[in-house]
Amino acid sequence: MGLSTAYSPAGSGLVPGPLGAGAGAARRRSAQVRRPRLATVRCSVDAAKQVQDGVATAVAAEAPASRKECFGVFCNIYDLKAEDKTKSWKKLVNIAVSGAAGMISNHLLFKLASGEVFGLDQPIALKLLGSERSFQALEGVAMELEDSLYPLLREVSIGIDPYEVFQDVDWALLIGAKPRGPGMERAALLDINGQIFADQGKALNAVASRNVKVLVVGNPCNTNALICLKNAPNIPAKNFHALTRLDENRAKCQLALKAGVFYDKVSNVTIWGNHSTTQVPDFLNAKIDGRPVKEVIQDTKWLEEFTMTVQKRGGALIQKWGRSSAASTAVSIVDAIKSLVTPTPEGDWFSTGVYTTGNPYGIAEDIVFSMPCRSKGDGDYELATDVSMDDFLWERIKKSEAELLAEKKCVAHLTGEGDAFCDLPEDTMLPGEK
Amino acid sequence: MGLSTAYSPAGSGLVPGPLGAGAGAARRRSAQVRRPRLATVRCSVDAAKQVQDGVATAVAAEAPASRKECFGVFCNIYDLKAEDKTKSWKKLVNIAVSGAAGMISNHLLFKLASGEVFGLDQPIALKLLGSERSFQALEGVAMELEDSLYPLLREVSIGIDPYEVFQDVDWALLIGAKPRGPGMERAALLDINGQIFADQGKALNAVASRNVKVLVVGNPCNTNALICLKNAPNIPAKNFHALTRLDENRAKCQLALKAGVFYDKVSNVTIWGNHSTTQVPDFLNAKIDGRPVKEVIQDTKWLEEFTMTVQKRGGALIQKWGRSSAASTAVSIVDAIKSLVTPTPEGDWFSTGVYTTGNPYGIAEDIVFSMPCRSKGDGDYELATDVSMDDFLWERIKKSEAELLAEKKCVAHLTGEGDAFCDLPEDTMLPGEK
Known part of the structure; x- marks a missing residue:
C-alpha cells in the first residue's frame, strides 16, 4: 500500500496534491462557499525544513514524482502487503x-x-x-x-x-x-x-x-x-x-464505590439526554453484579443525589488538578469508539448522544440525545429496547429534552431552520467543561 | 486476591496499617534516619471524604477489620481467582x-x-x-x-x-x-x-x-x-x-527519515554514555533493513552531524510545543520497560543506562553508562557483545565517560565515597531537560 499526503509550503495558496486533487473531491469542493485559508496539510515538518536546507534532497529525489510535495517519516512509501509482519x-x-x-x-x-x-x-x-x-x-x-x-x-x-x-x-x-x-x-x-x-x-x-x-x-x-x-x-x-461516555464512566465508578465492588461489576448504566447539568445518569436500569442497583444500594437519599455526584466530579477534579480532566476524557473517547468497533457484551449497553428519529422511548425527534445503545462492532449501533422507565427517571429525561429543544431553537440559523430564538432557562454547563 | 492499602488522614502522623506495619518492614525502617513527613498513603480520596461525611459507612462496615483504614474503588476486596475472566x-x-x-x-x-x-x-x-x-x-x-x-x-x-x-x-x-x-x-x-x-x-x-x-x-x-x-x-x-530510550527513539526516527524508510526498518541503534550533550548515538553498528547504516546513508557530513540532530530534537520540540515532550518521553519509558519484560527481537538490541561492572567494551567501571543490551523478557538484561568500534565512535564514548567520571566526583558526598570535588568541564544538559 502506498500512502500519500500533500505538502504545501505555508502561504503558497492551495497546491493541488494527492489529498486535494481527486476529480470527485474537486467537484464536491467547488460547490462549497469557503473562506480562504493557508493550505497547510503537511507531514514531517522537520523533514520539510531539511529539504529546504538541502539535507534530505536524496530522499526527495528517490521519491516518485507524484509524491514530491511530501517528505518525512510518515510520507515514505512501502507495501504493507509485501511483509510478513504486516500483510x-x-x-x-x-x-x-x-x-x-x-x-x-x-x-x-x-x-x-x-x-x-x-x-x-x-x-x-x-x-x-x-x-x-x-x-x-x-x-x-x-x-x-x-x-x-x-x-x-x-x-x-x-x-x-x-x-x-x-x-x-x-x-x-x-x-x-x-x-x-x-x-x-x-x-x-x-x-x-x-x-x-x-x-x-x-x-x-x-x-x-x-x-x-x-x-x-x-x-x-x-x-x-x-x-x-x-x-x-x-x-x-x-x-x-456526542460524547457522554465520560459521564457514564464517572457514574459507574461512583456506583462501584458506593456498593463496595470493583467497577467492572457495574453494567447497563445509561446517561440520558444532554451533556450538561440536566443529564440523567440512570440508576433504575443500571446493574451491579447483574442485580438492579436499587436492590444493592438501598440508600435512597444517596441515589437521588447520585446525579449531582456524577456532575460534580469534573469540577472537583479541576479543583484538585488545576485544569480539566484531559486524560480521563481521552480514555472515555477511546471507550466510545471501542463500543462501536467491538461487539457490545451480551446484555450490556453503552451511552452515546445520537440523533433521535423513531426512538422507542418517546423522546422528541430531531435532537441529539444520549441514550442506551448496542453495537455489533461494525461501527453502527441500535438503541436498546429492554429498558424500564419510572416517573422519577422520565421527569428528568423530559427536563433534559426541554433544554435540548431550547438549544435547538437557539441555533436555528446554523441548522438551516430559520431565525434563531434564544430562551435558555438557566446556565447548565458542567463545571469546567469547555 | 485481597489487596490492601493504608489510609491515614493527613496530619495524623504515621498510622500503622498494612503498608507500614509488617514486622520486617519495621525492622528495616528502624535502621534508617528519616525526616518526619506526613503519613499519606491513601486511596480513593473522594471515598475518604465520603466516609468523613458518613456517606460510605455501609461500605466501611462491610470491610474486614484489618482494612478499615482503607476505602474507595481501589480498596475493594475481591478474588481474582474466583472469576473466569481474571483467574x-x-x-x-x-x-x-x-x-x-x-x-x-x-x-x-x-x-x-x-x-x-x-x-x-x-x-x-x-x-x-x-x-x-x-x-x-x-x-x-x-x-x-x-x-x-x-x-x-x-x-x-x-x-x-x-x-x-x-x-x-x-x-x-x-x-x-x-x-x-x-x-x-x-x-x-x-x-x-x-x-x-x-x-x-x-x-x-x-x-x-x-x-x-x-x-x-x-x-x-x-x-x-x-x-x-x-x-x-x-x-x-x-x-x-537511566533512561536513554527517548534518545534512541529519536535517533531511529532521524535515520529512517534520512534513509526514506519507515522507522520499523531501523535496528541496532545504541545510545552510548550520558543522557547529556555528550551522548553518542551510534551509527556504526546501527542497521537499516538489516544493512549497515553507512552503506545505506553515504552522506558523511549528515552522519557526523547526526548526534547534534538527535540532541537538538528536544529543544526544537519545546520551541514548537511550548513545553517539553511529555508524551513521547512517556512512550519511551514504556519502550524501556517493555524491552525488559519481553524478549528482544533476534539480532536487535536496545539502549539503557546501566551500571558498569565487567563490561566488554573497556568503559570505566562504577558509573552508569548507556550501552546496548538484550533481554530474555525476564526483567533482566545482558550486554550485547557483537558490536564494532572505530576511532570516531570510541573518542566520543571516552568523552561521555570522562563527563560521567567528573559527575561522580561531584556527588561523592552522596554516594558515600568521601568529599565531593566538582570540576565539570562545561554545561552539557540537553536543552529543556529537567
Missing part, C-alpha cells in the same frame, strides 16, 4: 482529530497510534486539524508522534483547513471548540462554537468518506453534533455522536 | 512512580493502567509518589484513574513518603526531579537532585522488593541512578537503569 493488516483507517494541539488530543492521539483503540492489525492515518494560532504546537505533536515509533501509525498530516484535513476520513473526532470566556452567556457560546461545527459539517459533507463516523466532544456537544449533522445532509445522521 | 491473570505487580503529578506521569500512568506495557493478563497496582506541594494534584490523578475504569488497575495509592510508597514495589519509575532554575550551575542541580535520589535509594533499600527494577528518568539521570544504587546496597546494582 494480514486491515486497510488503513483515516482518523481526523480537531483541536489536535490541545490536551485531550495530546492523550488521545497516542492511544490511537498505539493500537489500543482499533486493534493491533489496524494501521492508522492521523489527520490533525488545528488553527493558525496552534499551528506550531501541531507541528510539535506531529514530531512527538514521529519520535514514538508506533508501528501502526503510517501517516500523520496537519492542517487548518477542514476541507483538506477531512478528505476521505473514516472517523472525525471533533474535540476543538472555543472555551467560554468570563461572563460569556451560554447562547453566545452556542453561536460561536455552533459556527465551527456548521463549517466542519459542511466540510465533512463535501470531502469525508460517505460513511464517516463523527464524534463531537467540543461543548455544548449535543447541539454541536446536531448542527454538524444538519450541515452534512449526505452523511447518515445516525453516524453522528 | 488466569498473573500476580499483581506493584509499580511506584515518582513525580506522579507531573506531565510525563500523566501520560505514563494511563499507559501502565491500560495493559499496554505489561500485557492484558497483568493486574497493576500504582503507588504514586508526590510532594506536599503536589498532593492535591496527585489526588486529581488518582480520581482520573478511577474514572478510567481500567479493568487491570486494581490498586492506586498516593503519598509523599518514599518509605511508604515504595513498600514492596516491583518497579520504581523515578521521574520526579527539581527542574534547573535560571542561572543554576549544573553542579548545584546535581547536588539538589542527587539528594532526592540518595533518599529514594535508601527508601528502596529499606522497603522495596529485593528484586525491584528501578528506572531513573529525572535528570541528570545517569548520575542520579548511580547515587540511587549506591544508597541501595541490598538491591542488585544491575537492577538500576
Whole structure:
C-alpha cells in the first residue's frame, strides 16, 4: 500500500496534491462557499525544513514524482502487503482529530497510534486539524508522534483547513471548540462554537468518506453534533455522536464505590439526554453484579443525589488538578469508539448522544440525545429496547429534552431552520467543561 | 486476591496499617534516619471524604477489620481467582512512580493502567509518589484513574513518603526531579537532585522488593541512578537503569527519515554514555533493513552531524510545543520497560543506562553508562557483545565517560565515597531537560 499526503509550503495558496486533487473531491469542493485559508496539510515538518536546507534532497529525489510535495517519516512509501509482519493488516483507517494541539488530543492521539483503540492489525492515518494560532504546537505533536515509533501509525498530516484535513476520513473526532470566556452567556457560546461545527459539517459533507463516523466532544456537544449533522445532509445522521461516555464512566465508578465492588461489576448504566447539568445518569436500569442497583444500594437519599455526584466530579477534579480532566476524557473517547468497533457484551449497553428519529422511548425527534445503545462492532449501533422507565427517571429525561429543544431553537440559523430564538432557562454547563 | 492499602488522614502522623506495619518492614525502617513527613498513603480520596461525611459507612462496615483504614474503588476486596475472566491473570505487580503529578506521569500512568506495557493478563497496582506541594494534584490523578475504569488497575495509592510508597514495589519509575532554575550551575542541580535520589535509594533499600527494577528518568539521570544504587546496597546494582530510550527513539526516527524508510526498518541503534550533550548515538553498528547504516546513508557530513540532530530534537520540540515532550518521553519509558519484560527481537538490541561492572567494551567501571543490551523478557538484561568500534565512535564514548567520571566526583558526598570535588568541564544538559 502506498500512502500519500500533500505538502504545501505555508502561504503558497492551495497546491493541488494527492489529498486535494481527486476529480470527485474537486467537484464536491467547488460547490462549497469557503473562506480562504493557508493550505497547510503537511507531514514531517522537520523533514520539510531539511529539504529546504538541502539535507534530505536524496530522499526527495528517490521519491516518485507524484509524491514530491511530501517528505518525512510518515510520507515514505512501502507495501504493507509485501511483509510478513504486516500483510494480514486491515486497510488503513483515516482518523481526523480537531483541536489536535490541545490536551485531550495530546492523550488521545497516542492511544490511537498505539493500537489500543482499533486493534493491533489496524494501521492508522492521523489527520490533525488545528488553527493558525496552534499551528506550531501541531507541528510539535506531529514530531512527538514521529519520535514514538508506533508501528501502526503510517501517516500523520496537519492542517487548518477542514476541507483538506477531512478528505476521505473514516472517523472525525471533533474535540476543538472555543472555551467560554468570563461572563460569556451560554447562547453566545452556542453561536460561536455552533459556527465551527456548521463549517466542519459542511466540510465533512463535501470531502469525508460517505460513511464517516463523527464524534463531537467540543461543548455544548449535543447541539454541536446536531448542527454538524444538519450541515452534512449526505452523511447518515445516525453516524453522528456526542460524547457522554465520560459521564457514564464517572457514574459507574461512583456506583462501584458506593456498593463496595470493583467497577467492572457495574453494567447497563445509561446517561440520558444532554451533556450538561440536566443529564440523567440512570440508576433504575443500571446493574451491579447483574442485580438492579436499587436492590444493592438501598440508600435512597444517596441515589437521588447520585446525579449531582456524577456532575460534580469534573469540577472537583479541576479543583484538585488545576485544569480539566484531559486524560480521563481521552480514555472515555477511546471507550466510545471501542463500543462501536467491538461487539457490545451480551446484555450490556453503552451511552452515546445520537440523533433521535423513531426512538422507542418517546423522546422528541430531531435532537441529539444520549441514550442506551448496542453495537455489533461494525461501527453502527441500535438503541436498546429492554429498558424500564419510572416517573422519577422520565421527569428528568423530559427536563433534559426541554433544554435540548431550547438549544435547538437557539441555533436555528446554523441548522438551516430559520431565525434563531434564544430562551435558555438557566446556565447548565458542567463545571469546567469547555 | 485481597489487596490492601493504608489510609491515614493527613496530619495524623504515621498510622500503622498494612503498608507500614509488617514486622520486617519495621525492622528495616528502624535502621534508617528519616525526616518526619506526613503519613499519606491513601486511596480513593473522594471515598475518604465520603466516609468523613458518613456517606460510605455501609461500605466501611462491610470491610474486614484489618482494612478499615482503607476505602474507595481501589480498596475493594475481591478474588481474582474466583472469576473466569481474571483467574488466569498473573500476580499483581506493584509499580511506584515518582513525580506522579507531573506531565510525563500523566501520560505514563494511563499507559501502565491500560495493559499496554505489561500485557492484558497483568493486574497493576500504582503507588504514586508526590510532594506536599503536589498532593492535591496527585489526588486529581488518582480520581482520573478511577474514572478510567481500567479493568487491570486494581490498586492506586498516593503519598509523599518514599518509605511508604515504595513498600514492596516491583518497579520504581523515578521521574520526579527539581527542574534547573535560571542561572543554576549544573553542579548545584546535581547536588539538589542527587539528594532526592540518595533518599529514594535508601527508601528502596529499606522497603522495596529485593528484586525491584528501578528506572531513573529525572535528570541528570545517569548520575542520579548511580547515587540511587549506591544508597541501595541490598538491591542488585544491575537492577538500576537511566533512561536513554527517548534518545534512541529519536535517533531511529532521524535515520529512517534520512534513509526514506519507515522507522520499523531501523535496528541496532545504541545510545552510548550520558543522557547529556555528550551522548553518542551510534551509527556504526546501527542497521537499516538489516544493512549497515553507512552503506545505506553515504552522506558523511549528515552522519557526523547526526548526534547534534538527535540532541537538538528536544529543544526544537519545546520551541514548537511550548513545553517539553511529555508524551513521547512517556512512550519511551514504556519502550524501556517493555524491552525488559519481553524478549528482544533476534539480532536487535536496545539502549539503557546501566551500571558498569565487567563490561566488554573497556568503559570505566562504577558509573552508569548507556550501552546496548538484550533481554530474555525476564526483567533482566545482558550486554550485547557483537558490536564494532572505530576511532570516531570510541573518542566520543571516552568523552561521555570522562563527563560521567567528573559527575561522580561531584556527588561523592552522596554516594558515600568521601568529599565531593566538582570540576565539570562545561554545561552539557540537553536543552529543556529537567
